[in-house]
Amino acid sequence: MTDIKKLEAFVTQVRRDIVRQVHKVNSGHPGGSLGCAEFISVLYQEIMNRKEGFDMDGIDEDLFFLSNGHISPVFYSVLARSGYFPVEELNTFRLLNSRLQGHPTTHEGLPGIRMASGSLGQGLSVAIGAAQAKKLNNDNNTVYALMGDGELQEGQNWEAIMYASAKKVDNFIATVDLNGQQIDGSTDHVLNMGSLRAKFEAFGWIVLDIEKGNNIEAILTGIKEAKELAHNGKPVCILLHTIMGHGVDFMMGTHAWHGKAPNDEQLASALAQNPETLGDY
Amino acid sequence: MKTYENTGSKDTRSGFGAGMTELGRTNPNVVSLCADLIGSLKIQTFIDENPERFFQIGIAEANMMGIAAGLTIGGKIPFTGTFANFSTGRVYDQIRQSIAYSDKNVKICASHAGLTLGEDGATHQILEDIGLMKMLPGMTVINTCDFNQTKAATIAIADHVGPVYLRFGRPVVPNFTPANQTFEIGKAVQLQEGNDVTIVATGHLVWEALEATKVLHAQGITADVIDIHTIKPLDAEAILASVKKTGCVVTAEEHNYLGGLGESVARELSQSLPTPQEFVATQDTFGESGTPAQLMEKYGLNADAIVKAAQKVMTRK
Numbered sequence: 001m002t003d004i005k006k007l008e009a010f011v012t013q014v015r016r017d018i019v020r021q022v023h024k025v026n027s028g029h030p031g032g033s034l035g036c037a038e039f040i041s042v043l044y045q046e047i048m049n050r051k052e053g054f055d056m057d058g059i060d061e062d063l064f065f066l067s068n069g070h071i072s073p074v075f076y077s078v079l080a081r082s083g084y085f086p087v088e089e090l091n092t093f094r095l096l097n098s099r100l101q102g103h104p105t106t107h108e109g110l111p112g113i114r115m116a117s118g119s120l121g122q123g124l125s126v127a128i129g130a131a132q133a134k135k136l137n138n139d140n141n142t143v144y145a146l147m148g149d150g151e152l153q154e155g156q157n158w159e160a161i162m163y164a165s166a167k168k169v170d171n172f173i174a175t176v177d178l179n180g181q182q183i184d185g186s187t188d189h190v191l192n193m194g195s196l197r198a199k200f201e202a203f204g205w206i207v208l209d210i211e212k213g214n215n216i217e218a219i220l221t222g223i224k225e226a227k228e229l230a231h232n233g234k235p236v237c238i239l240l241h242t243i244m245g246h247g248v249d250f251m252m253g254t255h256a257w258h259g260k261a262p263n264d265e266q267l268a269s270a271l272a273q274n275p276e277t278l279g280d281y
Numbered sequence: 282m283k284t285y286e287n288t289g290s291k292d293t294r295s296g297f298g299a300g301m302t303e304l305g306r307t308n309p310n311v312v313s314l315c316a317d318l319i320g321s322l323k324i325q326t327f328i329d330e331n332p333e334r335f336f337q338i339g340i341a342e343a344n345m346m347g348i349a350a351g352l353t354i355g356g357k358i359p360f361t362g363t364f365a366n367f368s369t370g371r372v373y374d375q376i377r378q379s380i381a382y383s384d385k386n387v388k389i390c391a392s393h394a395g396l397t398l399g400e401d402g403a404t405h406q407i408l409e410d411i412g413l414m415k416m417l418p419g420m421t422v423i424n425t426c427d428f429n430q431t432k433a434a435t436i437a438i439a440d441h442v443g444p445v446y447l448r449f450g451r452p453v454v455p456n457f458t459p460a461n462q463t464f465e466i467g468k469a470v471q472l473q474e475g476n477d478v479t480i481v482a483t484g485h486l487v488w489e490a491l492e493a494t495k496v497l498h499a500q501g502i503t504a505d506v507i508d509i510h511t512i513k514p515l516d517a518e519a520i521l522a523s524v525k526k527t528g529c530v531v532t533a534e535e536h537n538y539l540g541g542l543g544e545s546v547a548r549e550l551s552q553s554l555p556t557p558q559e560f561v562a563t564q565d566t567f568g569e570s571g572t573p574a575q576l577m578e579k580y581g582l583n584a585d586a587i588v589k590a591a592q593k594v595m596t597r598k
């Protein structure tokens with residue numbers, strides 16, 4: 001039985017980690033990070049079949065790829081609190097000589113990271129390649145990928161989306177963080193992409209929506225459904241409806257906090273809204 | 282002067298195909314990816330023998346580079362195949378982030394490099410790819426000169442851990458290096474010994490350098506001819522040893538003088554042994570349609586051009 005309260009406590013701590021990382025170096029991307037805190041936490045804490053420790057090949061375990069690498073604060077927090085590296089290392093986010101680069105990288109050997117991301121639109125292809133390697137290795141585990149909705153404006157995604165269904169890459173669940181925001185405003189305003197469901201379906205994917213993308217129970221139900229739909233000849237897409245900045249009232253539902261750090265006062269307010277649960281680093 | 286015999290002209294891309302065939306039989310981790318150019322890359326035998334290890338990507342090179350990066354996660358050794366232009370310039374950021382910066386063991390295998398692609402013209406004739414690839418940290422850059430060397434290089438790079446750019450060509454050219462040679466990444470091959478000038482050549486220009494040496498020899502000029510198949514890491518030791526003896530150097534490549542082998546050699550020499558150098562290379566220009574031989578003549582990339590460059594550089598000693 002899943003302990004929802006435990007997951008909620010985990011997510012609250014992740015939110016603290018996000019705003020504290022970004023505040024300390026006065027840079028980074030809190031908005032998208034907060035919006036995906038529940039999803040990535042649920043994936044790592046409840047869904048993914050993960051081995052102890054980390055090796056790059058990740059054979060006999062589920063894999064996760066983050067394509068919208070700018071939400072590194074949430075990724076680092078979840079990885080650290082899932083045991084991949086010491087939580088104290090979150091103190092080094094974006095500092096010189098840190099393994100926690102502004103955008104995630106394998107280059108500094110940070111456990112848990114399997115590809116560099118930040119230049120958008122590339123993660124889907126890499127994740128699909130990893131899924132195909134699993135098939136070659138007769139490894140029946142699942143590959144997960146997360147990308148931003150604005151990121152789908154990059155053309156390489158559509159090469160990958162076309163490829164995954166044509167080649168029946170069905171051990172693969174790609175999630176779109178559908179927060180409707182990008183740097184210059186709402187995605188509808190910047191470049192209206194129309195119906196993503198219709199697009200993915202036209203490309204031969206199974207699509208399901210998680211309407212409450214910041215609700216732990218809804219996420220759990222949605223990913224479990226996606227897992228049941230996977231491994232049946234088609235790739236699966238989750239449209240995860242999230243609220244950017246979720247959990248910090250003044251950051252919610254706006255693109256203003258895409259790449260902006262809170263000041264001291266704002267940090268205090270954000271932390272007050274998310275009391276310490278697992279212990280700050 | 283050593284004599285090199287053309288044992289039967291072949292295209293270097295067929296050397297790649299032959300290397301892939303052998304790898305298919307000997308290394309179960311090798312996988313092949315192609316962006317709708319199976320015939321051009323000569324990989325049909327690999328595909329026939331290992332259909333489960335071949336990935337037809339379609340005309341989607343960016344996706345191909347990403348898929349290749351992903352396939353390494355799980356221990357595969359992906360060899361991507363398309364034209365040099367579409368292997369580099371078109372997908373530079375994918376290679377930079379998903380392969381080079383991500384430390385992925387991908388072999389980027391690029392056919393139809395340079396002017397000798399011929400009649401298709403400048404849209405397909407990349408003369409900037411060596412520069413693009415050698416600037417990427419951690420990338421090994423190889424440009425082979427004939428069928429045998431290309432086959433050997435293809436086999437050798439499977440055992441090298443790290444990203445590699447392997448550049449070869451379309452036309453049928455003399456095959457003169459030994460069959461079943463051992464290819465050592467980063468190790469220059471001394472083809473001729475002389476005292477008056479060093480000729481450092483790569484790719485299709487290696488045979489032209491040997492032809493040039495014959496002409497120079499008849500004029501009483503002896504040349505060191507060094508085949509630099511690996512542009513990065515460069516065998517600086519071999520080049521410096523030769524230049525110490527001859528006091529001047531000609532570099533020869535089917536590439537823009539900006540960013541190519543010549544610049545890499547010039548950097549080494551400027552740091553250790555400043556030496557007069559002439560560049561046989563294209564002069565910051567695009568190519569055009571024509572036969573390979575016509576183009577190599579027009580753009581000054583043949584034995585005749587190497588002879589003239591050698592004569593000129595010797596006067597600058």
